[in-house]
Amino acid sequence: MKTGVLLVNLGTPSAPTSAAVKAFLSEFLHDYRVVDLPRSLWCPLLHGIILPFRSPKVAKLYQGIWWPEGSPLMVVSKRQQAGLQQALQDEGIDMPVALGMSYGEPSIESAWQQLKEQGVGKVIVLPLYPQYSVSTTASVFDSWAKLMKKERLVPALCFVHDYHDFSGYISALADSVRSHWEQHGRGDMLLLSYHGIPKRFENEGDPYGQQCHRTSELLAAELGLEPHQWRTTFQSRFGREEWLQPYTDKTMEKLPKEGIKKLDVICPAFSADCLETLEEIAGENKEIFLEAGGEQYHYIPALNDNPAHIRMLMDLVRRELV
Numbered sequence: 245m246k247t248g249v250l251l252v253n254l255g256t257p258s259a260p261t262s263a264a265v266k267a268f269l270s271e272f273l274h275d276y277r278v279v280d281l282p283r284s285l286w287c288p289l290l291h292g293i294i295l296p297f298r299s300p301k302v303a304k305l306y307q308g309i310w311w312p313e314g315s316p317l318m319v320v321s322k323r324q325q326a327g328l329q330q331a332l333q334d335e336g337i338d339m340p341v342a343l344g345m346s347y348g349e350p351s352i353e354s355a356w357q358q359l360k361e362q363g364v365g366k367v368i369v370l371p372l373y374p375q376y377s378v379s380t381t382a383s384v385f386d387s388w389a390k391l392m393k394k395e396r397l398v399p400a401l402c403f404v405h406d407y408h409d410f411s412g413y414i415s416a417l418a419d420s421v422r423s424h425w426e427q428h429g430r431g432d433m434l435l436l437s438y439h440g441i442p443k444r445f446e447n448e449g450d451p452y453g454q455q456c457h458r459t460s461e462l463l464a465a466e467l468g469l470e471p472h473q474w475r476t477t478f479q480s481r482f483g484r485e486e487w488l489q490p491y492t493d494k495t496m497e498k499l500p501k502e503g504i505k506k507l508d509v510i511c512p513a514f515s516a517d518c519l520e521t522l523e524e525i526a527g528e529n530k531e532i533f534l535e536a537g538g539e540q541y542h543y544i545p546a547l548n549d550n551p552a553h554i555r556m557l558m559d560l561v562r563r564e565l566v
Contacts, residue, residue: 245365247364251557254317256317257348270295320548342359352384352388352391353391369388374410413556414462432507439511443486459512493529501537505538
């Protein structure tokens with residue numbers, strides 16, 4: 245039985261335009277795993293207010309971080325796919341790697357078709373989310389299950405639930421931090437900012453927050469940091485309900501008053517740089533910190549397609565073959 249790998253990430257607009265962003269946000273925000281409000285309440289709000297007003301604003305943000313080759317998330321994801329494929333080949337492992345996105349293109353369905361055409365009978369689905377959440381990892385599983393309803397012969401499945409405490413992941417993060425310190429010096433604190441989720445999700449059983457804190461603890465231990473030298477926060481909240489705290493932007497306002505003048509920031513939940521890291525963290529939150537009295541601010545890039553990350557992904561795949 246031939247095995248294939250399906251890498252999955254969130255997705256991205258196809259272009260930094262209002263129309264493309266509107267199409268992407270519409271698909272994303274229609275997912276019940278992301279917004280679980282009753283459709284009778286949510287859809288009129290989404291189509292009547294959020295999409296018309298938010299799409300042009302978000303498009304401008306994308307224009308500020310768009311690369312010549314395209315969306316950073318898409319460019320990096322394709323490099324990750326190619327890197328993992330090459331790493332497997334270098335090890336003499338005949339295993340095709342396909343890339344799919346939960347929203348937008350390339351779709352999970354198109355990725356599966358690529359694997360199917362190559363005779364794959366067993367699929368390792370690897371969501372590129374180190375920490376499990378109902379709004380990300382579970383959504384990937386939903387998409388896969390829906391897709392399989394069309395198949396007469398369902399392939400064998402290995403689904404990577406999470407890798408928040410995987411040794412290779414922690415080591416790759418630590419190496420990226422050390423490399424940054426060697427090049428730019430070390431700040432007064434390392435802030436670990438994770439994408440947030442509604443607090444209600446955690447109350448209902450989502451382990452995401454706990455896994456984020458565990459990742460932070462393991463990374464701090466790997467780096468030999470004392471408790472006062474690192475902190476965990478949560479970013480990218482949306483809507484009016486309470487999300488996981490402490491909030492990243494509110495923390496940025498307070499740190500200079502606590503004597504933290506030089507800050508290093510890393511976003512361990514993001515496997516690839518995207519709008520939330522390049523605009524929100526490297527841009528918006530940097531401004532907040534400096535305006536509040538901070539002096540130096542450094543964003544440490546996501547693991548992206550660096551060799552340590554590719555090796556870690558290959559080790560995850562190997563683990564599923566045992």
